[in-house]
Amino acid sequence: MKRFNNFLLLTSLLFTSLLFTSCGSSNNSTASDSPAKYIENKGSDTIVNLALAWAEKYQSDHPDVRISVTGGGSGTGIAALVNGTVDIANASRKIKDEETVQAKTNGIIPVEHIIARDAIAVIVNPNNPVSELTLQQISDIYSGKYVNWQEVGGENRPIVRLSRETNSGTHVYFLETVLRLGDKKDKTLFSMDTLLLPSSEGIISEVRDNPNAIGYDGLGYVPKDLKMVAIAKEAGGAYILPSIKTVNDKSYAIARDLYMYTNGEPAGLIKEYLDWILSDEAQLIVAQLGFVPVIK
Amino acid sequence: MEKSLSWREFIITRLIQTSGYSAILFVALIFFFLLREGLPTLAEVDVSSLLSIRWYPIENYFGILPLITGSLVVTLGAALIAVPFGIGTAVYISEIAPRWMREILKPLVELLGGLPSVVLGFLGILVLAPFLRVFLNLPTGLTALTGSLLLGGIAVPTVVSVAEDALDSVPRAYREGAWALGATKWQTIWRVTLPAAKSGVLTAIMLGIGRAIGETMTVMMVTGNAPVLAVKLGSIFSPVRTMTATIAAEMGEVANGSTHYHVLFFIGMVLFIISLIVNIIASSVVFRSKKRAERILS
Numbered sequence: 001m002k003r004f005n006n007f008l009l010l011t012s013l014l015f016t017s018l019l020f021t022s023c024g025s026s027n028n029s030t031a032s033d034s035p036a037k038y039i040e041n042k043g044s045d046t047i048v049n050l051a052l053a054w055a056e057k058y059q060s061d062h063p064d065v066r067i068s069v070t071g072g073g074s075g076t077g078i079a080a081l082v083n084g085t086v087d088i089a090n091a092s093r094k095i096k097d098e099e100t101v102q103a104k105t106n107g108i109i110p111v112e113h114i115i116a117r118d119a120i121a122v123i124v125n126p127n128n129p130v131s132e133l134t135l136q137q138i139s140d141i142y143s144g145k146y147v148n149w150q151e152v153g154g155e156n157r158p159i160v161r162l163s164r165e166t167n168s169g170t171h172v173y174f175l176e177t178v179l180r181l182g183d184k185k186d187k188t189l190f191s192m193d194t195l196l197l198p199s200s201e202g203i204i205s206e207v208r209d210n211p212n213a214i215g216y217d218g219l220g221y222v223p224k225d226l227k228m229v230a231i232a233k234e235a236g237g238a239y240i241l242p243s244i245k246t247v248n249d250k251s252y253a254i255a256r257d258l259y260m261y262t263n264g265e266p267a268g269l270i271k272e273y274l275d276w277i278l279s280d281e282a283q284l285i286v287a288q289l290g291f292v293p294v295i296k
Numbered sequence: 297m298e299k300s301l302s303w304r305e306f307i308i309t310r311l312i313q314t315s316g317y318s319a320i321l322f323v324a325l326i327f328f329f330l331l332r333e334g335l336p337t338l339a340e341v342d343v344s345s346l347l348s349i350r351w352y353p354i355e356n357y358f359g360i361l362p363l364i365t366g367s368l369v370v371t372l373g374a375a376l377i378a379v380p381f382g383i384g385t386a387v388y389i390s391e392i393a394p395r396w397m398r399e400i401l402k403p404l405v406e407l408l409g410g411l412p413s414v415v416l417g418f419l420g421i422l423v424l425a426p427f428l429r430v431f432l433n434l435p436t437g438l439t440a441l442t443g444s445l446l447l448g449g450i451a452v453p454t455v456v457s458v459a460e461d462a463l464d465s466v467p468r469a470y471r472e473g474a475w476a477l478g479a480t481k482w483q484t485i486w487r488v489t490l491p492a493a494k495s496g497v498l499t500a501i502m503l504g505i506g507r508a509i510g511e512t513m514t515v516m517m518v519t520g521n522a523p524v525l526a527v528k529l530g531s532i533f534s535p536v537r538t539m540t541a542t543i544a545a546e547m548g549e550v551a552n553g554s555t556h557y558h559v560l561f562f563i564g565m566v567l568f569i570i571s572l573i574v575n576i577i578a579s580s581v582v583f584r585s586k587k588r589a590e591r592i593l594s
Contacts, residue, residue, distance in 0.1 A: 192524050209426045
């Protein structure tokens with residue numbers, strides 16, 4: 001019995017030591033095999049599908065390159081770049097001044113690249129008769145001034161406002177561009193009873209189901225069975241539906257640029273990748289995913 | 297052989313002792329960590345603005361009252377569902393059901409307890425919320441009630457399995473004594489078995505409530521997360537934002553060491569203190585009833 005116990009102890013010791021040595025050696029090998037062929041890419045959830053599609057295509061064309069793409073939000077991506085843990089940060093907003101300052105204290109210089117454009121579509125249930133709104137009306141709906149669809153020419157139904165969570169880049173962009181109409185001094189906030197949903201999926205499923213709901217989401221994520229609202233920049237202006245054409249000619253009101261940030265001017269592999277992203281081939285993928293290609 | 301036995305005994309006793317003390321150590325460490333990360337809040341944010349009713353952290357509105365009331369409303373609703381259902385089920389399984397029924401019901405309840413909460417949240421979004429919106433004619437189905445119903449469902453298995461164990465451990469002689477005195481089955485359950493198992497049943501309720509107030513994923517998916525002060529009677533039918541959902545939704549992107557970060561830990565502290573209070577009340581009730589029982593026996 002005792003000998004058996006000793007045997008057990010011995011084997012378990014052996015196994016643990018084996019485990020440790022194997023861990024150590026595998027770490028070493030990945031680090032030394034291909035240090036320059038690995039790109040870490042992280043950030044905006046708006047961009048994550050696009051970044052994944054690019055990474056997949058690029059990797060199949062260049063089998064020696066590994067690109068790892070993760071989401072988490074623009075803030076997460078930029079924070080990771082600031083901390084030096086990623087090569088490329090995806091962001092659906094411009095980097096903030098304090099983030100640049102923080103990066104510089106860490107010895108990192110963020111450089112901005114516009115890699116695609118995005119439009120935010122305002123969506124309602126297909127049974128909602130309202131199909132045209134001005135920016136001011138949308139602002140008043142979300143700030144809580146309008147509480148019934150009748151006030152903007154719809155049926156007698158309460159308005160249920162849906163928004164992304166406050167940590168989403170889309171949320172901040174919508175707040176600045178629509179609620180505050182681009183006025184930096186405006187302190188308008190979302191109405192307190194605005195539902196803050198943690199994902200695009202949550203907004204889409206609620207709008208699909210609920211005729212009272214109004215929501216917003218990236219043009220690339222709006223399914224065909226939901227109704228997009230045509231938007232006029234000001235009362236009396238033309239009502240324009242979001243599309244690749246209207247975003248490119250800047251006639252659609254709620255559109256923005258999407259960014260990738262690198263540490264310093266990109267060089268080597270990262271430069272090749274970013275150059276490829278701006279090529280026609282990669283920008284075709286942008287269009288396929290419902291975003292708007294950059295036209296040089 | 298004799299010697300090695302005592303040696304082994306020594307090691308095993310020490311190991312068990314260490315794991316026992318480690319629970320205290322971990323709780324103390326967690327609480328210390330919460331205090332360290334949460335207390336700076338009081339220096340950075342006025343108490344009056346902490347107690348305001350607007351939660352919009354990206355513009356420095358840190359009113360946590362809507363979050364506290366939101367958690368309380370959802371948990372209270374869940375308790376109102378889970379306690380009667382859970383204890384009823386436990387009584388049925390332990391006192392009334394025939395043996396074969398018990399053999400089926402118990403594993404099923406335990407299976408329900410193992411259901412991941414994200415799956416329930418999914419069901420909530422796709423089935424329960426649309427149903428409640430149409431059935432109760434609400435503006436939206438993502439309300440505190442939806443959260444309460446699902447949390448009730450999550451807490452029921454906990455309540456059932458603990459309460460059933462407690463009822464099961466009541467000596468059979470108690471019931472036989474009651475029957476011999478001519479008590480009906482219901483009288484026996486209500487006046488003899490349940491009071492005898494009181495401390496276990498209370499523990500079951502507290503564990504159930506603890507499970508409900510700490511649950512995150514489900515409530516984040518179905519309660520709408522609108523930080524509205526939930527103090528009116530109709531609040532149960534409107535969207536709320538709970539403390540747990542706030543921490544889960546916002547912690548991922550908050551800058552380390554910022555005011556927002558500290559406030560989120562402060563909310564964690566509040567949550568910790570609330571569950572501590574619940575536990576203290578529960579154990580004091582159990583303690584008092586035990587003392588009286590001992591008096592009668594002596």
